[in-house]
Amino acid sequence: MDLINAVIVLLNYTIIPALTYGSQLALGAIFVTLIYGILRFANFATGDMMSFGTMFAVLLTYYFQSIGINFGFLPTALLTIPFAIFMMILYMLIIDQTVFKYYRIKKSPPVMLAMVSVGVMFVTQAIIRIIIGPTDRRFLDGEKFILKATEFKEMTGLAEGLTIKSTQMITIVVTIIVVAIMFWFLNKTKTGTSMRAYSDNEDLALLSGIDPKKVVLITWIIAGILATIGGILYGLDKSYRPFVYFNNMLPIFAAAIVGGIGNPYGAFFGGYVIAFAEIFLTYAYKRFLVYILPVSLEPNSLMQLLSTDYKFAISFSILVIVLIFRPSGIFEGKRI
């Protein structure tokens, strides 16, 4: 019985939150990796682009709520995803045409493009702050919980409760669907194959008649979908605040590089590596150990490896370690 309780504690406080957070990071990391693999630069505007898409979802959610449209027990924000994605892709294409295209045609070094993306980051941040302001916004409605701790306790008669927030379930399910479709697209369709070819060897791809304009367009479209959905899922689960999104860029980068930048499978996996590391290293294991250890060995401290203040620092340390020992990432990088 104690063992089951201990497992429930772990599930409740570490595994489910880590899966959720990992899914959010994974979507962002695949976005980073796609841009890096096909357009060949580190996009420092990642966090703010995700924030841009989410901003439209927040505004539309408020609008839908005001005219009385809702999505039953699901959050209204899910209804706004297509519109938000549309706006996001539109914005990305405008940015690409006005800013990135010039450097792509000139074949500038990647550092130059990264620097340009810093400029895009500034502009995007400005637009977001001017439109919606820097404050914290919650836009979650509908059912909050799928499973409440008290219900679970009544159901099973255990001492520990298991809580599943609806946002956690939505995040995990939506991520699986989106990522599955994307991998199918990249591997099975002709366009997806041409994108992979372009990423592997640009010149050879051009020789075999692949239209670079089309590849770039499709890349931005996929990137827009991933960025918006990732951003909205994060916003639903926590809350929407532009500054937080900018900061999230860092663990997302960490996830992409840990998995092997340029490799979407690696990025997907990297997201979970980072999330699990962050949560497992900062979780206070006292409650877990109380169940599995005999009474005499009961710990009197919190049994926390690192304080939660260092949550971000953990992901960065993992990244630094990976960069030193295996710069190409856990999976081989630079392949789509």
Add this chain to the structure above:
Amino acid sequence: MRNYLNIIIAYSIMMLLIILVGIFQSWSIALTIFNYCMISAVMTLGANIQWGYAGLINFGIMGYTALGGLAVVLVSVAPVPEAWSVGGVNMMTCLGIIILMIFSIRYILKNIQKSNKRNYLIAGIIIVGLILIKIIAGPAIEQIEAVDPAKTGFLGGLGLPVLFSWIVGGLFAAGLAFIVGKVALGLRADYLAIATLLIAEIVVSIIKHEDWLARGVKNVIGLKRPAPYEIDLQTSPWFINLVEKFHSTKLDLANSLSERQDILNQLVIDASSVYVKLCFAGMFLVVVIILLIITQKALYSPWGRMMRAIRDNEEAASAMGKNVVKQHLFIFILGSAIVGIAGAMMVTNDGLFTPGSYRPMRYTFVIWVMVIVGGTGNNFGAILGGFVVWFLWVEAAPIALFFINLFTAHLPETNEIKVHLINSAPYFRFLLVGIGLLLIMRFRPQGIIPEKIIKQ
């Protein structure tokens, strides 16, 4: 002379802008902007050494700035005897353990062949060391933080003169740069950018959360100043006499003696803040000029030519027998040290250390915009970049407000769009800086004052 014409023109325009701020807003604001411009200029000089001379991309400027700031606290604040007596021994033991760990790892690296055994040994030393530190430091940290937490709760510093901390700040930053350089300099450019950015984040989060070191997010206020305090000036007769002399015509217009006294008091208060800022401006100017002379000499020395050769073609330079790795590490340390000095200068100027305020936006990306806008590889350009971008960063809100009012003049005061725009005026600084960066990168990628190579 002709060579320097564009530099002179650019700097004159910049000075004119600051003087205009002085006339239209106030001299105090103008001097604040000027001082911050100078601090930014030192930071850009540091970043320019790395990026302009050697082509190394360092997005960790925030970390070095924060370390420079930490140096001010550790050097100038008076020590807290109670904290030292409750936890000093333990903390010193921990420091000893860390040093011991480093030396034993070095010993192993040198004397044992590369093998799994070596890796396990190193991992073992690190794990044992960390556990020891956690056991020894844990209770000591709690005790130190419990010492009058509202005021101290940290070990304090050495109580030395604050100017000394500028050098220490540079040394701290150099030390960090040595470690970062050893770890990350082999990486490709964009990886290096990300790695340095993240390492800087780690440094800042340690400073933020280790309260025993510098109070963390509780901030350290009331730091020592190398300049006189306003309050002291306002009561010292020589200063009041000086102000009286300066404004004699204005004072003579007063009708009665009491009115004259009121005006004089107001003038003295204004003048004292201007005087303090002038003192700082003088000190900063000395630092900027010294650094400018050194960097300029270095740029046109054989060493500078070698750096440019390495930047332009690493393989060729190393084929000529230049040690690229060593030179990269050296220049990385040098540039970071200058950034550290700037960090110390900034905290000294503010008189307070607020670890929570170190954010990558302000302390990494804006500095990079300054380097690119000013002119990579040109020290005059870097300084100008610091001035121009900082000026825009500060004055963007008033400028934006002016234009918003201009374009929405026909709308009523309560119009929602107008109110919203006026409220978001501060965010136009991001827009201005971002668009500025994009335009410069597109139409003048070498910056306002481009790199100049003197041919002999």
